Amino acid sequence: MNRLNRIRQLWQLTLAHFREIIREPGVLFWGIGFPILMSLGLGLAFTSSSDIIRKVAVISDGNKTGSDNLSLNTFFTKNCEKNNSGKKEDYQWKLELKDDKLGNSVFLFYSMNWDEALVLLKRGTINLILKENSGLTEYHFDPMNSDAELTFLKLSSVIGSGKVVTEGNNAEIKPLTTTGSRYIDFLVPGLITMGVMMSSMWGISYGIIEKRSKKLLRRLIATPMKKPHYLISLIAVRIGMNFIEALILLVFGIIAFKMTIQGSIPAMILMFLAGNIAFAGIAVFVSSHTSNTEVGNGIINFVVMPMMILSGIFFSYYNFPDWSIRVIQMLPLTMLTDGIRSIFNEGAGFPQVALPILVLTAIGTIFFTAGLKIFKWH
């Protein structure tokens, strides 16, 4: 077969895979629309400074002799706004703590008995119960719940001290809003790399398994088609789609959240390519044998789920035990995410990401070669 024929064959295969993807509206939504929506939702949730509402239960059947020289009732009367709706399910008192740096906190106090308060606590409607006992204010909450702890700290500082500062300009607090240090700067590179993994694993692996189950692979190899051409074209189209998806997400991040790439763009392109190679290789290996889509589903989930949880996509993997950090750092998704994040946020260039680029490329090559060796076409 001469070179021209090979190119024509490869081109037709590439075209077929490309058409298959772009003609499926679901693929476009889940590949492009969903990551943007996710970044928009999470980005706004973690960057906007809207009022944070904290609901607190106040036990109304307790002893009301006062607490910390200031009874709860006196505290409410003096400092809170009363709700006169008269409805039982509405809050009785409202306290607004304004803070131009940390954002406003609004405390809504609901009067109820202990049993009702426990039910709401279990449902997560409230996370703290206030009760007076022999002149002392008791704060009941789960100490393992950090949000409840924050409610306690804020509330006890105003109730306990008797000094109520409802408006403030915490001059000593310097909120970090510089580009690269916000949650959105952490999140978007993670979403891009997770997109590479998901798109490769589901697009390549599941695609191959499904075509094997439909006997299309068997039909294709009953022609003079070069077997590697099929996989190469499939991978090339997937990498192309991943580039487009990542680019759209990146542009969205730049426009919507003023994100910047602080490091080397060529290094980032190479890093991205290496990540694609790694996951394409793994995807071919994973799909090399089974023709059962349900088994394929399980295998793909087995590969992607641990990485999705451990590799620091949504939160830092340093929250995991120290002994596990080294292992997590060796996962392909962690390597890719750390590399891309360092280029985005830390100004990294080729010297800093050369090693992960080499390792990811090697992983992809090894898995692809092994996968091709054991690949079942029927």
Place this chain on the structure above:
Amino acid sequence: MPAEIVIEVKNVWKSFKTVQAVRGINLSIPKGQFVALLGPNGAGKTTLVEMIEGIRKPDTGEITIMGKHWKGNEDELHRMIGISLQETRFIDKLRVTETLQLFASFFNLGITRVNEIIRIVGLEEKKRSYVVNLSGGQRQRLALGIAMINTPGILLLDEPTTGLDPNARREVWVILHKLKELSQTSMILTTHYMEEAEKLCDYIVIMDNGIILREGTPPLLLANHRNLDDLFVSLTGRKLYE
């Protein structure tokens, strides 16, 4: 002068785990002959055809196509053969023309041949339709078109009309009749349908449990029986469909 033998199957055996699918089959198919492999499910027809197609390897025995073994001659033999597998599904969101173009590219053929095939299989009105939107009969005609795209010397069709309604089945038969009239193509066709075997083929091989029960031309096989089903009953004690 005897006709050139294009497919030679010599004492071929094949088993899967505990099932002996093909047991010592011998078969010689001359150029231009249409052969039907007739038998119930599990007779070993598909396994035999898949071995001839080179998709499976026999445990023992020998298969040659145009005097060549599969090993080392895959590329050359794939160019001579056209196949239609049982229940193949193509890419749903490709159009008929695009699907044929894809397969044509494997044989270094262009749009001229694609258009010719679309005309031969009667899919002119559907050439811009997605494969997923074709009816069962249209899909089968597309599969047949793909099998014929390289003008093969040998056509291997595994149950090409199973599941089709009588009209769709007849449309496939018309295409194959024309092929027989206009070319020297040899064909092996597996089928459940006696009528299909009788109407399309000039040689019938009746199989059951991995062996050949009887083979011959339709007149020879039907010399002492009303139809092929009667013959099958006399050979096995049961009907073809049971």
